Amino acid sequence: MKIGYLGPKATFTDLAVTTVFPNAEKVPYNTIPECIDAVSSGEVELGVVPLENAIEGSVNLTIDYLVHEQTLPIVGEIVAPIQQHLMVHPNHADDWTAIRYVYSHSHAIAQCHKFLHQHFKQAMYEYTTSTSAAAKFVSENPQLKIAAIANRLAAQTYGLTIVQENIHDYDYNHTRFIIVQRENGELAIDSPLYAGDKTTLMITLPKDQAGALHQVLSAFAWRKLNLTKIESRPAKTGLGNYFFIVDVDQKMDEVLIPGAIAELEALDCSVQVLGSYPYYVIK
Ligand SMILES: O=C(O)C(=O)Cc1ccccc1
Numbered sequence: 001m002k003i004g005y006l007g008p009k010a011t012f013t014d015l016a017v018t019t020v021f022p023n024a025e026k027v028p029y030n031t032i033p034e035c036i037d038a039v040s041s042g043e044v045e046l047g048v049v050p051l052e053n054a055i056e057g058s059v060n061l062t063i064d065y066l067v068h069e070q071t072l073p074i075v076g077e078i079v080a081p082i083q084q085h086l087m088v089h090p091n092h093a094d095d096w097t098a099i100r101y102v103y104s105h106s107h108a109i110a111q112c113h114k115f116l117h118q119h120f121k122q123a124m125y126e127y128t129t130s131t132s133a134a135a136k137f138v139s140e141n142p143q144l145k146i147a148a149i150a151n152r153l154a155a156q157t158y159g160l161t162i163v164q165e166n167i168h169d170y171d172y173n174h175t176r177f178i179i180v181q182r183e184n185g186e187l188a189i190d191s192p193l194y195a196g197d198k199t200t201l202m203i204t205l206p207k208d209q210a211g212a213l214h215q216v217l218s219a220f221a222w223r224k225l226n227l228t229k230i231e232s233r234p235a236k237t238g239l240g241n242y243f244f245i246v247d248v249d250q251k252m253d254e255v256l257i258p259g260a261i262a263e264l265e266a267l268d269c270s271v272q273v274l275g276s277y278p279y280y281v282i283k
Pocket residue numbers: 006010011012013014050053082105107108129130131132175
């Protein structure tokens with residue numbers, strides 16, 4: 001099976017794909033939209049992209065691209081622990097404290113904010129499309145006094161020296177990656193990492209009216225449907241217009257979730273099921 005992922009080689013997404021799909025043919029894409037487009041065009045069967053980090057929150061580009069540009073069903077989710085390391089070209093292994101620029105994905109830089117503030121007040125940040133893109137750039141520019149924040153596999157893959165390990169500010173640093181497919185369908189994988197199912201809905205409220213969100217939440221509450229996430233994102237139709245992404249802690253069933261959706265539609269909300277899918281947790 002061909003699986004596209006946010007590359008280049010050795011991103012955290014790459015690690016997540018390798019763990020859950022050890023036999024897949026992996027195809028790296030430089031950006032999240034390119035990876036999603038490749039699924040849409042049928043170039044790859046599945047795509048895996050980061051969705052949310054426990055410290056930094058959502059990867060807005062993923063949510064927005066899926067909602068506004070290329071709506072594909074979510075067919076699975078992978079949750080993986082994230083460990084960030086500071087790495088330099090081996091030429092700078094002895095003078096790494098003098099680095100001027102730190103390169104990485106914006107989420108990785110945010111996850112190490114306290115560390116950077118304490119130890120690298122003089123450094124400036126350069127944002128890259130992924131952590132391994134930063135590692136690759138550092139390896140290709142030995143003349144520059146720069147460092148990357150990335151994982152251990154990236155250091156190995158691009159021949160960099162780790163000079164500070166585990167620089168993420170909080171121990172509980174996990175990221176959710178979603179698996180998308182062109183058409184909805186069950187993921188045929190039998191993994192020991194399977195940890196449960198969830199359903200993701202996108203809900204747009206009819207208009208700005210008192211108690212609207214309360215009514216939406218009560219449709220889930222009285223059915224005892226447990227929500228594990230609720231997030232608002234700009235609808236991009238005007239200031240103050242939002243839609244909500246809601247995760248329900250169970251698989252789509254025949255009664256409860258369809259009942260909640262029917263109730264929301266009766267309230268004039270529009271509801272779209274983005275996916276009902278298994279999730280896999282990497283320890
Ligand atoms: O850039 C990567 O390696 C990714 O896979 C995205 C990401 C970035 C920061 C933390 C977790 C995932």
